[in-house]
Amino acid sequence: MVKMTSAEAQNRFGQLLDTAQNEIVEITRHGRSAAFLVSPREMADLIELQRRRKQAIDEFKAWRKKARKSVKAGAELNDAEINRLVHELR
Numbered sequence: 001m002v003k004m005t006s007a008e009a010q011n012r013f014g015q016l017l018d019t020a021q022n023e024i025v026e027i028t029r030h031g032r033s034a035a036f037l038v039s040p041r042e043m044a045d046l047i048e049l050q051r052r053r054k055q056a057i058d059e060f061k062a063w064r065k066k067a068r069k070s071v072k073a074g075a076e077l078n079d080a081e082i083n084r085l086v087h088e089l090r
Contacts, residue, residue, distance in 0.1 A: 001026055006034060 002019055003026045009016050016037060019025055025037040038046070077085070 003028060005029070009037075 001024045004012075004016070006027055006029045009025075009027045016025060020037040021039045024042065026033055027035045027037065
């Protein structure tokens with residue numbers, strides 16, 4: 001990753017764009033990260049990862065909701081019913 005100040009980025013914008021095609025460029029202001037410049041390919045990958053992460057979170061929430069319902073339903077079973085269900089699954 002290339003690191004440059006915001007002043008350098010302004011003065012060498014063309015070079016900055018060329019560099020960003022091959023690697024991520026971190027732009028700093030007052031010694032702290034202010035922005036990152038990435039290629040369209042890298043950005044597409046980041047967007048896809050973000051989409052997958054959101055999908056995984058949504059799937060987990062749906063599973064958790066279903067599991068909570070199952071636990072509540074299981075709490076209403078007595079020992080004999082639980083034993084019968086376990087033997088059926090074997």
